[in-house]
Amino acid sequence: MEIKVQYKGQLAAENDSSNEIINCEKPLSILELLNVILESKTPEFRKLIVNSDNVPTRSLLIVKDNVQVLDLRGTIIENDCQINLLPPIAGG
């Protein structure tokens, strides 16, 4: 299956591109997807996703097909989908 990941806000700025396609053979949880994403990212990018204990930061908004996801272990990706990662923004 094909997972389209869209990075928003500072994440897009820290990444070379605001989009990334991840292909997976078998279902995986959102938490597992985050770990796959972080394998190839810079420390600055990483800090926007997980804290120093490697736990996803609670201020990161995670969205699957336009619906907010709270249960990162229990939400399983089984089909093609789009995941948006939105770090907090406060520009006024």
Place this chain on the structure above:
Amino acid sequence: MLNMNDQETYSWQIDLPGFGEREQAILRNSTALVTRVGGLGGPVAQSLAAAGFGRIILAHKGNLRQDDLNRQILMSRKWIGKSRVDCATSTLNNFNDDIEIVSHNANVNDENIDEIICGANIVFSCAPLFNERFTLNSACISKNIPLVDCSMYSMEGRVIPIIPGKTQCLRCIYPEDPANWKRQFPVMGAVSALVAQVGVIEGIKILTNFMSPSIGNMISIDASEPSIEKIKLADKNINCETCNTLMPS
């Protein structure tokens, strides 16, 4: 319901299907608080004035700088060095002298929020700092005032309509203070104005029950695509300390 002057001024708006004299009268009798009058808050305040809100409260500390001028449309180059909130008041009064503008040369904080928010029926949060946004969020929830949280970064923007007791509040969405966000944000004035207009439309919908406000959603705007998407937010967090300050009605 409306006097003849308002009927004439807002006749093109009253023509909107579903938006009539009743809705216009609600705006005339409403007070909106807009925190900061910069790239986002400036166009928010201007569109509230154009829409016919009877009273607008502005809060913004500090004086106009040259590098504000790419986005702060209530300002003027000749006013560099003057109080931003005074400049904004002057522009809005020139634009529509039939509305009341109340200005505070201060940014909201825990000490002044009760005074600044007094009388507001709706709040538009356009501050560039999370601590101000959280202060407004707490005040709106405890006083049961709808809040439209508007924010932007680079070519993106977000609008979150927050209805106390019904939707997630800002603390439900961000349970911990954002640790690694940058205070400095790149901004094109047209993008902040775009986000502002989406916020104003949501605010008008909430107050007047005109069409369907995006309750329970975040509106995500990306001018690079361009796209405007609704993101369905989770239910409010029943353990949120801020939401639990709302007094039962």
